[in-house]
Amino acid sequence: MDFALTEEQRLIVETTRAFVENELYPHEMEVERTGRLRPELVEELKAKAIEAGLYAANMPEEAGGAGLDTLTWLLYEKELGRANYALHWTCVARPSNILMAGTPEQREKYLFPCVRGEKADCLAMTEPGAGSDLRGMKTTAVRDGSDWVINGTKHFISHAEEADFTILFAATGEEETPRGPRKRITAFFVDKDRPGFEVSAGYRNVSHRGYTNAILTFDDCRVPEDAVLGEVHKGFEVANSWLGATRLQVAATCLGRAERAMAHAVDWAATRHQFNQPIGKFQGVSFKLADMATEMKAAELMVLEAGWKYDQGTVTDSDMAMAKLKATEMLAMVADEAIQIHGGMGLMDELPLERIWRDARIERIWEGTSEIQRHIISRALLRPLGA
Known part of the structure; x- marks a missing residue:
């Protein structure tokens, strides 16, 4: 290799x-x-x-x-x-690469302006009652003549206040399955100035200051037929085709922050003196550094292998789930240990460590919680055996 x-x-x-x-x-x-x-x-x-x-x-x-x-x-x-x-x-x-799924006309209106920096997009899936269970979403889009009428609420929608349009996922019907009725989902483009569409400030968050979340409300919001992204009732299919690597994106950004925290920890351990010697001489510190470096190496190899397999067309959901799980939990450990090595100084905002520590917490939640990733991994192990 x-x-x-x-x-x-x-x-x-x-x-x-x-x-x-x-x-x-x-x-x-x-x-x-x-x-x-x-x-x-x-x-x-x-x-x-x-x-x-x-x-x-x-x-x-x-x-x-x-x-x-x-x-x-x-x-x-x-x-x-x-x-x-x-x-x-x-x-x-x-920009979200789901925009590539648009028609030529949709690309001209939404994709290319985003690439040029003239417009910004946001993705709206999560609802107050439907986080991990996206099939449980209550936002609906009902056909009315040549329009679709949208009603419902989305929340935790990242940077929606700055976005010029939303890629919205809404329930557009039901289908019967062996497990009972299941909602059909469709993706829509919704421009920010559409009547009946309101963007309001979301929740104050300890992670990622300056990176806002918003609440989106749709009250008889009408969009035309050509606002459908992909095919009607095929919203999950278009999402799965274009959004699969977002878990790897989260994992990769975690690697960068972990490296930054590690660099501060190593420098502090080498230059901070206690009892007439660098604190890195003490096993209580040096062993932490060793464990941090080992976890970082393991996470990086998993993320880059999954990326390589993605390009080869051999990546599995389990590969991406493992990479996301390992990298996000590694960052939490490295950030915490880096602060421990610094002592009280690690919590002061003169250093980026307290920010990295705070920011690390959300990584185990968005783009699929650690529990969801473990579910994906264990399912891949058990399903071939009929369990």
């Missing part, structure tokens, strides 16, 4: 890391302390990201993106993951 990066991959890693350290790090303290991104700062950093070729780099070349393969994209995401989430997600946007 060849673990070496290609020259192109090394260049992408170096370019992205330099951008993160030179352009994003300097603004982290402001975002952490104010909890918001100034619009003028977003535009400034967006322009620099576009100039550097980092904006919408996840998108195919045919859409105007960088056309990165999955493995290279994950290396890019890892470097971006070192910075405050709001900064790298909003200012170095990666």
